[in-house]
Amino acid sequence: xxxxxxxxxxxAISRVRRGAVVAALVVMAALLVAGLVxxxxxxxxxxxxxxxxxxxxxxxxxxxxxxxxxxxxxxALLLQLRSDRRQDTxxxxxxxxxxxxxxxxxxxxxxxxxxxxxxxxxxxxIHNPATPAGGGQEPSP
Numbered sequence: 001x002x003x004x005x006x007x008x009x010x011x012a013i014s015r016v017r018r019g020a021v022v023a024a025l026v027v028m029a030a031l032l033v034a035g036l037v038x039x040x041x042x043x044x045x046x047x048x049x050x051x052x053x054x055x056x057x058x059x060x061x062x063x064x065x066x067x068x069x070x071x072x073x074x075x076a077l078l079l080q081l082r083s084d085r086r087q088d089t090x091x092x093x094x095x096x097x098x099x100x101x102x103x104x105x106x107x108x109x110x111x112x113x114x115x116x117x118x119x120x121x122x123x124x125x126i127h128n129p130a131t132p133a134g135g136g137q138e139p140s141p
Contacts, residue, residue, distance in 0.1 A: 037043070
């Protein structure tokens with residue numbers, strides 16, 4: 001069952017996208033077959049000098065295609081890093097102003113099992129239920 005309604009138009013877009021992907025795969029498969037037939041069968045019977053020139057031109061074209069691919073990969077990496085930075089800054093909690101003088105602050109420390117109570121400009125009380133009575137020393141037998 002779809003999460004979007006039929007009136008949203010997403011079904012038509014996904015069908016068009018799926019059709020475009022299938023068409024691209026068919027074209028790429030046809031070009032692969034044509035390239036393999038041309039490579040193994042040599043249907044044009046070209047002389048070696050012409051093949052050498054075509055090979056050099058193909059090398060230059062592939063070099064430019066590789067350079068464009070490198071530029072696209074670097075741009076995608078930079079966009080991903082920028083997106084990650086935006087998510088990190090969006091996840092930060094809002095800035096909290098310090099409490100007014102004379103107010104009490106409580107800090108719970110579940111990792112150590114303790115609680116710290118502090119009065120600003122005053123006393124500091126630490127309660128740690130994990131510490132046994134008697135200053136942490138074991139009673140002697």
